[in-house]
Amino acid sequence: MTPDIQARLTDLGLALPPAPAPAAxxxxxxxxxxxxxxxxxxxxxxxxxxxxxxxxxMDLDGGVAAARACALSLLAQVNAACDGDLSRLRRVVKLNAFVNSTADFTDQPKVVNGASDLFAALLDPAVSPHARSAVGVAALPFGVAVEIDGIFQIG
Structure with a gap:
């Protein structure tokens, strides 16, 4: 991991989790x-x-925290794919986010800002801006609040 990202994580009181293993x-x-x-x-x-x-x-703040946790796991996977060298990350290209929500909940974009805002705080401004979808769904695996996948450009 590059020192800049590590320093930013530390400043925010965060750490990358181990890259999660597939569940299926x-x-x-x-x-x-x-x-x-x-x-x-x-x-x-x-x-x-x-x-x-x-x-x-779950309230909006809880959803934002859940999306932020997804972003950390995404970054952990990027780190693993780059053999621990996050300086290879060139761009966050696209996030697809799914929010476990009721039919009348319409703040999915605010929830997913938890992930987008974390990338903006951790990464160089040329790397973090990305395209994004924020979709409400009736259920997610294990009953989780949020699931996010992503496309990243690496060098």
Whole structure:
């Protein structure tokens, strides 16, 4: 990991988790040319899965924290794909985010800002701006609040 990203993580009181292992029959990432496709990372922290449904059992702040946890797991997968050298990360290209939410909850973009804002805080301004989708869904694996996959350009 590059010293700048490590320093920024430390300043925010954060650390990259170990890259999560796949939970089924898939790989955590696939490199195609210079594009790294990272499989969906479910919301989890040191206590386990971050479970909840936005608009019911979880509030907006909890959803933002869950999306932030997904971003850390995505970055951990990028780190693993780059053999621990995050200086190879050239761009966050696209995030696809799924928010476990009730039918009347419409703040999915605010939830997913938890991930986007973390990338902006950790990465150089030329690296972090990205395209994004924020979709409400009726359920996610393990009952987690958020799942995010991503496409990253690496060198």
């Amino acid at each position: 029959n898939y790989v955590p990432f696939v490199l195609a040319g210079d594009l790294l496709h990272v499989s969906g990372q479910v919301a989890a922290d040191a206590n386990g899965f971050i479970i909840g449904k936005l608009g019911d059992t």
